[in-house]
Amino acid sequence: MGWQKTFTLSKRAKGCHLVTDEVLTQVQPGLHGVQIGMLYLFLQHTSAALTVNENFDKDVRVDMDMALDNIVPESLNWRHTDEGPDDSVSHTKASLIGPTVMIPVTNGQLNLGTWQGIYLTEFRHIPHTRRVVATILCAHIIVIQKPSLHI
Secondary structure (H helix, E strand, O other), X not given: OEEEEEEEEEEEOOEEEEOHHHHHHHHXXXXXXXXXXXXXXXXXXXXXXXXXXXXXXXXXXXXXXXXXXXXXXXOOOOOOOOOOOOHHHHHHHHHHHOOEEEXXXXXXXXXXXXXXXXXXXXXXXXXXXXXXXXXXXXXXXXXXXXXXXXX
């Protein structure tokens, strides 16, 4: 059994943004009745990414953005800058982090760890909205009983 919805995240500028609540609002109808399943989130963009990380201390998001800026600096001699100096650097960071996350669903709830949340990592300086395809796949549990033998 499956459920799917495409939705748009709010407009955000560069940075790592906690979007767990926004995602939950959108996928709640698909979670109803799912005992065991998986939520797949796919970001339909090449200059932002999705990941799961620390959801409590916002400094983690600031540190992560800083670390990615150091790993893939905007100051390199980028050739693809059609949409600005953050163009190719954004594509490169998006490839490192990736467009998808998978989260187990248990008894109609996302089965995230205590301190885990869903991040949108936005790499463009100008705020953008971002489309996400959410797919929930679940297992049908079938109990097969052996027939009684009457001799």
